[in-house]
Amino acid sequence: MNFQKVLIAGKWRESQNPVDHFNAVDPAKKQKLPEIYPVSGTNEVVEAIEAGKKAAVELRNIPRENFALFLESFADRIDANADELVVIANLETALPKEPRLRNGELPRTTDQLRKAAKAARELNWCHATIDSPINIRSKMGPLDGPVAVFGPNNFPFAFNSIAGGDFAAAVAAGNPVIAKANTGHPGTTLVFARLAFDAVVETGLPPATVQMLYRTPPELGLQLVSHPDIGASAFTGSKTAGLKLKAAADKAGKPIYLEMSSVNPVFILPRAVEERFDEIATELFGSCALGAGQFCTNPGLMILQKSDLTEQFIRTLAEIFDNNRPGVLLSPQGPDGIGAAVEILKSAGAEVIAGGNTVEDEGYRFANTLLRVDGKTFISNPLALQTEAFGTASLIVVADDFRQMKEVASVMEGNLTGCIYSHTQGKDDTDYTILEPELRPKVGRLLNDKVPTGVAVVSSMNHGGPYPATGHPGFTAVGLPASMLRFAALYCYDNVRPNRLPIELQDKNPTGSMWRLIDGEWTQRDV
């Protein structure tokens, strides 16, 4: 068989002793795609780690400007090859070519790479801190080994293991990356790897700055994240897989950043329903159905208070769910995954009020699904009732009253986001004031009157949240420069001679405009 090549230690080559192979699937046609991809074995993974470690050492002596040039060159190449990327990503994921892939995700991806370039060039990200009277200086810097990135299936571009946010942040912070393609879109990842490697060669970074393999047996993933020569890992995907990787990395003392499941509760206060009934229903369905519901920030849980109007709202929403054709799911496993989650929700006491079944249609589809449960039942079994169904499937919790609504918030697990809809003229404000402190510490991003899908790439973004949404509540996967801090260590220089300091910590401001904390003050001046 003729396998697609892997990118290891600066070479495009046949996989050495692959342990298995696989094909990608066109989910719209339910057909295997012709290309065959190798499953890498131990030697290949270890070789990648060793090459990555060498690259990490070499990268320490390379000016940040080269990292910026690399990221920009890569972004330009992505733009120039947009057609090819859109075609293959659409084939592998069934995500619409337009607007989603070409006009949404692709520009978002290149924008993110360019913002990472800007962050690498501006140097502000490293929090250079100088206490001049005592001559102690510190800054964040790259890790002592490559960063392993495991990308998810739902964003073939923006969260791709070799083009997405984790990749951009890890490289901008000065680290090489070992990308493990998502097995749902290996062909897309291959194109990115080709473009990234061409940019590496053009900008003179060490060849093993970017490496890519398609798949490993699960136990090799555990070896990868816990290897002594790995700097850190980033994983976006299921809780089951994420927690296994976390356990392995934790045991080895290796940082790992996970973005796992999240049901993204939306609390809708009564006066908001009164005021903006149709608007909210439409907005919610739009958010639930975006990307066939396969978004990390998909609103999987909506909390309302019992009333006639609420019943009417639920009926309206159920009708919208029923009357819209469900989107094509990313993979053959999609419908079964949603079905299994719906069964768990039902066993825990939820009732299906729309959909609930696999749809026999072109492509893998699951009916737009809405479930409901009362507040008391939710509170008595909160873990099962926070099971994520990765698709357009949401659970409505009908609380008896505000007090119970607040209690629902208090039993929530950690989530990426939480929304509160309230009356625009303040009629719900007393309740908001009581609800907010319950919800706030449980979510990374709190929204008002706005659906959680759509994660802006801005410095203030937090695409993170308390466990089990992620592994640590202090870090974000989106938003530069903060996302770079995941792939960095704090390095202090005590009495180190001036000519031996990294440029970020020398007396002279290296860019003339870099922000540094000098003697307690953020400043752009020289020491």
Add this chain to the structure above:
Amino acid sequence: MNFQKVLIAGKWRESQNPVDHFNAVDPAKKQKLPEIYPVSGTNEVVEAIEAGKKAAVELRNIPRENFALFLESFADRIDANADELVVIANLETALPKEPRLRNGELPRTTDQLRKAAKAARELNWCHATIDSPINIRSKMGPLDGPVAVFGPNNFPFAFNSIAGGDFAAAVAAGNPVIAKANTGHPGTTLVFARLAFDAVVETGLPPATVQMLYRTPPELGLQLVSHPDIGASAFTGSKTAGLKLKAAADKAGKPIYLEMSSVNPVFILPRAVEERFDEIATELFGSCALGAGQFCTNPGLMILQKSDLTEQFIRTLAEIFDNNRPGVLLSPQGPDGIGAAVEILKSAGAEVIAGGNTVEDEGYRFANTLLRVDGKTFISNPLALQTEAFGTASLIVVADDFRQMKEVASVMEGNLTGCIYSHTQGKDDTDYTILEPELRPKVGRLLNDKVPTGVAVVSSMNHGGPYPATGHPGFTAVGLPASMLRFAALYCYDNVRPNRLPIELQDKNPTGSMWRLIDGEWTQRDV
């Protein structure tokens, strides 16, 4: 029996159903002290966690100014009660009253509390980030539960679980603390808890903002750090205990910050020995013997290159070690601990050239101990030869040449500090340039021509380092405001209405001088 009281849920009270009891020991006289302390059981620990969780919720509505006032009031009370603290700490630890306790550690402790107050008041620590066109705003904020602090035995004041750096950072970030006293100095911790609680009452914080118990069975420590209502934990102490706590906390998805063992390598380049033979020998011994060698940053490993002068240097150092009376160790377990470590080093091929034995003398003492090993042996068995001996016991590695010295650096584990001594006029500079990149990523703080003991409380300090010196290379335990980031989560506000924003993120700069990152620029202006 009459047990000393614990401080739980805002009450000084008898321990409920203690599972055991213990006395502190005067290590200078090898005598039990009269006071009896309870070992708390499950119910008491759970009660503390529940009270701490409630306090965490209440603290969210309390202005930062009150936290600052509390920390300052506590510092003032410590100053006013310095005599009592010095007497009892000296009794429990045998650390000299003067200068160590009264003139060194006590002012350091109050300075740290006052710096934490300043950081809480200035608000800069929270990295307020605002993107005004899109109205997304974020900042770091307190965790969703109390912080458990496990203090070490070697700094009864500055790292005390209820007065030290972790306590100050956790409270300044807005969290309640559950302090687990170090069992070496329960009486000192009791005095601190009394002063802290008086300050809590005075400044109107929730009573359970500070809680204190003396000891728990080990399995209860694991429950404490992994309890669903705990925000995070901080531990300073042995690697054995630290790794057990880490495993429990990791499994529960709870952040834990550990400061564990570190041998703090000191590389001495040949021309530095030629140039400053006596100065370096004296300085090194001073650092090795400080606090009877029981410092986290104690230089436990020195690396030199083979030469006649090196032999002479080693003989001189061995003489100094032999000719100085060893200090009194902190606990009855001290001599055995050092002895066991020395045995491991010997089994791995090291040779004792000074000391090596317990000293029968007033107080618990172990002879000042120096061992040596050749570079080849070190490189062949680096883990065993990096065993920390917690006392004045250091291993000298004699490398054949510079190449081997560099290889020694390359096999080092993560450490808090690493020093390089080199010729002041640059004669070692070529070697420095090659050695530094090997050593740099393995240590939190890199020093030039300076011993690692003495950890300045300044913003640029890093008292942290790669695993296994700590559990995460991105955080520091000393240095405000950075140390506060350990006890914080990132909270983002997306489209949240202006009157609902925390003051740090409102348009108006809350202090008039707080530094915020607004639209990409660090500024003190309003939005």
